[in-house]
Amino acid sequence: MERDPAGSMFDTDELVINMGPQHPATHGVLRVVLKLDGEKVVDADVVIGYLHRGVEKLTESRDWTQIVLLTDRLDYVASAAANLAYVETVEKLMSIEVPRRARYLRTILAELQRLASHLVWLGSHAMDIGAITVFLYCLRERELILDLFEEFCGARLTYNSLRIGGLPQDIPSGWLPKVLRFCDVQDEKLVEYETLLTHNRIWLQRTRGIGVISGEAAVAVGLCGPTLRGSGVGRDVRKDEPYAAYAEIPFDVPVGASGDTYDRYLVRLEEMRQSTRILRQAVEGLPEGPVMAKVPRLIKPPAGETYHANESPKGEIGFFIASDGKSTSPYRLRVRPPSFCNLQALPQLVRGHLVADVIAIIGTIDIVLGEVDR
Amino acid sequence: MIDLIVLPLIKIVFVLTGVLITVMYLVLLERKVQAWVQARLGPMRVGPHGVLQPVADVVKLFIKEDLTPARAEKWVFTLAPIIVLVPALIAFAVIPFGPEVNLFGRPVPLYITDLNVGLLYIVSVAALGVYGIILGGWSSNSKYPLLGSLRSSAQLISYELAVTLTFVSVILASGSLSMVQIVEAQRQNGVWFAFVQPVALFIYAVGALAETNRNPFDLPEAESELVAGFHTEYSGMRFALFFLAEYTNMIVVSAVATTLFFGGWLRPFPNVEALWFLGFVPAWIWFTLKTFVLLYVFLWIRATLPRYRYDQLMALGWKWLIPLAIANIVVTAAVKVVLGS
Amino acid sequence: MGEAIAFYTLAALILGFGVMVITARNTVHSVLFLVANFLFVAALYVLLGAQFLAVIQVIVYAGGIVVLYLFVVMLVNLKRPPEAHRDRRRKSGLGLAISLVVLAEIVAIAAFAVVQPAHLTGPKAALPPEAANNVEQVGWLLYTQYLVPFEVASMLLLVAMVGAIVLARREL
Numbered sequence: 001m002e003r004d005p006a007g008s009m010f011d012t013d014e015l016v017i018n019m020g021p022q023h024p025a026t027h028g029v030l031r032v033v034l035k036l037d038g039e040k041v042v043d044a045d046v047v048i049g050y051l052h053r054g055v056e057k058l059t060e061s062r063d064w065t066q067i068v069l070l071t072d073r074l075d076y077v078a079s080a081a082a083n084l085a086y087v088e089t090v091e092k093l094m095s096i097e098v099p100r101r102a103r104y105l106r107t108i109l110a111e112l113q114r115l116a117s118h119l120v121w122l123g124s125h126a127m128d129i130g131a132i133t134v135f136l137y138c139l140r141e142r143e144l145i146l147d148l149f150e151e152f153c154g155a156r157l158t159y160n161s162l163r164i165g166g167l168p169q170d171i172p173s174g175w176l177p178k179v180l181r182f183c184d185v186q187d188e189k190l191v192e193y194e195t196l197l198t199h200n201r202i203w204l205q206r207t208r209g210i211g212v213i214s215g216e217a218a219v220a221v222g223l224c225g226p227t228l229r230g231s232g233v234g235r236d237v238r239k240d241e242p243y244a245a246y247a248e249i250p251f252d253v254p255v256g257a258s259g260d261t262y263d264r265y266l267v268r269l270e271e272m273r274q275s276t277r278i279l280r281q282a283v284e285g286l287p288e289g290p291v292m293a294k295v296p297r298l299i300k301p302p303a304g305e306t307y308h309a310n311e312s313p314k315g316e317i318g319f320f321i322a323s324d325g326k327s328t329s330p331y332r333l334r335v336r337p338p339s340f341c342n343l344q345a346l347p348q349l350v351r352g353h354l355v356a357d358v359i360a361i362i363g364t365i366d367i368v369l370g371e372v373d374r
Numbered sequence: 375m376i377d378l379i380v381l382p383l384i385k386i387v388f389v390l391t392g393v394l395i396t397v398m399y400l401v402l403l404e405r406k407v408q409a410w411v412q413a414r415l416g417p418m419r420v421g422p423h424g425v426l427q428p429v430a431d432v433v434k435l436f437i438k439e440d441l442t443p444a445r446a447e448k449w450v451f452t453l454a455p456i457i458v459l460v461p462a463l464i465a466f467a468v469i470p471f472g473p474e475v476n477l478f479g480r481p482v483p484l485y486i487t488d489l490n491v492g493l494l495y496i497v498s499v500a501a502l503g504v505y506g507i508i509l510g511g512w513s514s515n516s517k518y519p520l521l522g523s524l525r526s527s528a529q530l531i532s533y534e535l536a537v538t539l540t541f542v543s544v545i546l547a548s549g550s551l552s553m554v555q556i557v558e559a560q561r562q563n564g565v566w567f568a569f570v571q572p573v574a575l576f577i578y579a580v581g582a583l584a585e586t587n588r589n590p591f592d593l594p595e596a597e598s599e600l601v602a603g604f605h606t607e608y609s610g611m612r613f614a615l616f617f618l619a620e621y622t623n624m625i626v627v628s629a630v631a632t633t634l635f636f637g638g639w640l641r642p643f644p645n646v647e648a649l650w651f652l653g654f655v656p657a658w659i660w661f662t663l664k665t666f667v668l669l670y671v672f673l674w675i676r677a678t679l680p681r682y683r684y685d686q687l688m689a690l691g692w693k694w695l696i697p698l699a700i701a702n703i704v705v706t707a708a709v710k711v712v713l714g715s
Numbered sequence: 716m717g718e719a720i721a722f723y724t725l726a727a728l729i730l731g732f733g734v735m736v737i738t739a740r741n742t743v744h745s746v747l748f749l750v751a752n753f754l755f756v757a758a759l760y761v762l763l764g765a766q767f768l769a770v771i772q773v774i775v776y777a778g779g780i781v782v783l784y785l786f787v788v789m790l791v792n793l794k795r796p797p798e799a800h801r802d803r804r805r806k807s808g809l810g811l812a813i814s815l816v817v818l819a820e821i822v823a824i825a826a827f828a829v830v831q832p833a834h835l836t837g838p839k840a841a842l843p844p845e846a847a848n849n850v851e852q853v854g855w856l857l858y859t860q861y862l863v864p865f866e867v868a869s870m871l872l873l874v875a876m877v878g879a880i881v882l883a884r885r886e887l
Contacts, residue, residue: 039684039685126680129680129681130589130590130592130679130680130681130682131678131679131680131681132408132412132676132677133408133411133412133677133678135412136412136413136414137412137413140413196678197680200679200680202590202679202680202681202682203680205682205683205686206680206681206682206683206686354683354684354685356593356683356684357683447743450743450744450747489766490766490849491766491767491769491770491849491850494767494770494771494774495770497770497774498770498773498774498777498778500778501773501774501777501778501779501782502773502777502778504778504782505747505750505782505785508782508785508786508789509743509747512743512789520789524786524789524790527782527786528786531779531782538774551767551850
C-alpha cells in the first residue's frame, strides 16, 4: 500500500479481523482471516480443517459397501450425489453394468438432491444478505424432498441410498406421482422466490458486480460447478461425460455472462428449473426392470486405479480409487471435493470488496465444510 | 397546583406504563408477524398462542448474569444503554394522543405537554440518543463493537438530516412547530399531510427505517455481519435496555408519522358530516390504530427485504434523500408563495 | 424568585461541568461533560424564553458537533498521556499570563457595565408585524437585518464541508 505524503497524516493501520470458526454466516466451521484497510478487504486467508474427520483414511479400513456411509457425510446437504459418484467409480473399476431402471432412478435421486442443495443454498444466501423470509420458504420446499427420501430409504439427511451395482431396493408404490407433484409445487414456488429477489433493487445492489471472476481466471484456479458456469464456462460433467441416465435425457446447462454473484444466483435458479425438467422426463421414461445388477456378495474390485466424476450440486465431485485386488478395502481413496476447490478462489474473489460482501461471496461459492475438510 | 404538577405526573405514569407494555408486546408481535409471513407459527408455548412470551423474556433478561468485559469502562458501559433509552421515552412528552377531553369535570388534554417547538424537541432527543450507541460501542473496549457503533451512529446522523428536512416541509405546510397545531392544521385543511406532502412522507419512511436501525438498514446489528455490532458485549439487563430502546424508537417514529402525515387523532374524513358515526370511536383509539398500522408496515418490511450494505446505505442517504428533501422544501415553499396561503 | 434559584443552579452546573471538561483525565469523559454543559445552557435558554434557540442548541451543538468531537476522539489513537505537571514542555508561565490578561478584561467589562449600563444604540430591529412566535422572529431577523452574516456563515460552512471531503479522499 503506497503512502502519499499528503495523506500520511491520516494513515490508518491495517486491521486484521478474524471471521469464525464460529460465525453465523460462514456455513460451518470455516475460519477466514481478513486483512482490512478501513472497510476494504486487502487480503483473505482461509483456514480450514476444523471438520476434518479423516474420511479418506477411514475408507482404508472399511469395506466397499460400508464406504457409501462415509460418502454420505461429505456433502451432507446432498448426500446422494456423493453416494452416486462413489458407487459409479467402483462400478467403473469392476466394469459392472448397472440396469437401466437403476440408472434412471439414480438420476431422479441425484436431481432431487440438486434441488435440495440449491434450496439450502438459496435460503442461506438470501438470509445472509438480509432477506430472511426466503430461507423459510426454501426449507418448506426442501421438506417435501426430505419426505420423498425418507419414504425411499428411511433417512432425511444422510441417505446411504445407493449400492454398488444399483439401488438397495425399488421405489415404494405411489412415490413417482409424489415426485411429479413436488415438481409442480417447486416450479410454482420458484416464481415466488424470483419475485422476492431477482428484480429487487437491494438484491441487485448487493450481488451485481460482487465477487467477479473471469472465465479464464476461474478455470485457472480450478473452479467447478455453478460457480464456474456463472463466469461463462459451460462445463457440466452431466453433459461432457454423461453418467447415470443423463445421456438419454435432454436438458440445458445455464451459463452466466459476467461472473458476478448475481449471475451465479441466476445460474443456480435456472438449474433448479432444469432439474424439475429432468425429473419429469426421468419419471415419464422410467423403464421396468431390476434395480440391482448381478454383483458378487463380497465386493472385491480387481487391482487397478480409476477416477470418475459426477456433477454434484456444488460442482465436479470425483473419486479416485486405487484397489490392490486382494483386500476388502480400497488401497487408497481420494475425494476431489468441489467445495474445497471452489473455496481456493475466495481470496481472489474478496479482494477489494467490503466486509459485508465477504459474506455474500462465501454464500455464492456454496460450500459445505464436510466436503472441504473431509 | 393540580394542573401544574399532579395531572402531568399522572399522564406521565400512564404514558410510560403504556409505552413499556406496548414495547413488550411489540416484540411478541414482531416474532408472530415474521413467523406468519414465513409459514410458521412463532412463540406458542408460553401462554395461549404465546401471549405471555414477553413476560418470560423480561424475567429471563432480569435474572441473567451481569457481565462487564474486563477492561471496559465501568461507568460509561452502564450509562450507554440508559442514554439510548431515556431520549426514546421522553420523546413521548409531546406526542398528542388525542384532543382535550372532559375527565371528571375538568378539561384534560390527552398529551403530556404541547411545546411550541414540539417537533424540534423530538429531533433534539433523537440527536441525544446517538450518544448511547457511540458510547456503548466504545466502552466495550473491543474491536467489533467499536466499529459497529461508529457505523451505526454515522448512519443515524446522516438520516437524521434527511428526516429533519422533511419536518421542515411539514412545518411549511402546517405553519407551526407544535405537534397539536399540526394535527389541527390537518383538520382545518380537511386532508392528511400524507397527500399534501407525499415526497416528504416517502423520505420520512426511509429515514425512519434507518433511524431505528431496522431492515433494510439494520447492517450494524445484523448477525451475519460484525456479530452483533455495538451491543455484542452487552447481556442481561443492559441488553434489555438497548432492545427496549430500539422498539420504543420504532413506536416514537410511528407516532410522529401518524401525527405529521396521517392526521394524528382525527378520524378519517374529519370534515365530512356524513361520516359522523365514526366520531363514536374515541380519538385516542384512532391514533393508536394508525400507529399500529405503521408499526405493522415496519414488521412487514423486515420480513421481506434484503439488507443494504453500509456504503450503499450512506450513499442512499446523502446522494438521494437529502437532495430530494431539500428540493421538496424548495417546491413546497414556492407553492406556498404562489398560492399565498 | 424561582427564576433566580433556577438561574443560579443552572449557572453553577454549567460552570461546574465546564471545569470538569478541562480537568477530566480521560478525553471521552471530557466530551461527555461538555455535552452535559451544553444541555444546561439549553435549559438556560428556555429560562430566557428562547425555546427555539434551546432546541437548536441541543440539536446542532450537543447532538451534532459534539458527536463529531466524539468520533474524532475515539478514532484518533490518543496514546500520549495528558501532560504531567512537571513536564518541561509545558509552558505554565505563558498560560498563566494569558489567563490573567483575559481575567483582567472580564473584570474591566464587568466594572464598566456596572458604571455605565448598556443600552441599545442601534436602531431597533424590525420585527414581523403580527405578534409572532420564536421561530418567526428569529427567521425574520436572520433574513432581514442579519442577512449578510447569515450568508457569510453559510459560505463558511460550505467551504469547511468541501475541505473536509477533499482531505478525506486520498485520490480526487
